[in-house]
Amino acid sequence: MALRTGMPTMRLALLRGFALSEGDRTLDLPQNAERLVTFLALNGGAPRRDYVAGSLWPESAELNAAANLRTAVWRIQQAGDRVLEATRSRVQLAADVRVDLREATAVALGVDSRAEQETGAELLDLLDSELLPDWYDDWLPPHRERWRQTRLHSLESLALRMARAGRFAVAVDAALAAVRAEPLRESANRCLIEVHLAEGNVYEARRVLELHRQAIRADLGIDPSPQLVALVNGSRHNGALTMR
Structure with missing residues (x-):
């Protein structure tokens, strides 16, 4: 379907929290309507109404779930007639609704030309965001994990790229964001160590290794890999960063 032009941009924000807007106007939706918009944005396509109703209201009888869906669709259409495209059998998010998660994923995967135009700090702000952190719907975890x-x-990758460019402040922030998101992840800790070593901060690199050692011993009962220890000890560090 062709995108509509000459009209205010429809934007759906899912990172850090839900927000739907048309130009400068925020569309206020009830919770069930927000869940429907989010479900359609995350799953894409034009799913059948019965599938959507069953997914969003699995504990309701089929007729009640269908009624809940009709109500949610009506509420959304009352708030803004450009949000959904609905037929008697199917419902989908309108093609010209811009979804921040889709754009962020495209940048993160390097398939969006904007990735080369954004500054490191702007990319970091984009990537350091969780998907609807205060939502607990059963269908959300796979999307959140992806x-x-x-x-x-x-x-x-951003941390190493910024370090190679000599932009160590942004590089450290990006690596710290990765460690903060998953403290036990060795590749994130290794990335932070590599950035510190590239900047010549051996003490900081050793400190990161020791904190990582303490964390995984306490939680997993294991030690850092020999490769990570060797990197900090200098036996495998050659002064060059390799992009992942």
Whole structure:
């Protein structure tokens, strides 16, 4: 379907929290309507109404779930007629609604030309965001985990790229964001160590290793890999950073 032009941009924010806007106007939706918009944005396509109703209201009888869906669709259409495209059998998010998660994922995966135009700090702000952190719907965790893995890999890559460019402040922030998102992840800690070593901060690198050692011993009962220990001890560090 062709995108509509000459109209205010429809934006859906899912990172850090839900927000739906049309130009400068925020669309206020009840909770069930927010859940429907989010479900359609995350799953894409034009799913059948019965599938959507069953997914969003699994504990309700089929007729009640269908009624809940009709009410949610009506509420959304009352708030803004450009949000959904609905037929008697299917419902989907309108094609010209811009979703921040989709754009962030495209940047993170390096398939968006904006990735080369953004500054490191702007990319860091984009990647250091969780998907609807205060939502607890049963269908949300797989989407949240997919975004978590995408942004962790991208934060590590950004940190190393910024370090190679000599932009160590942004590099450290990106690596710290990766460690903060998953403290037990060795590749995130290794990334932070590599940034410190590239800047010549051996003490900081050893400190990160020791904190990582304490954390994984307490939680997992294991030690850092020999490769990570060797990196800090200097036997494997050659002064060059390798992009992942």
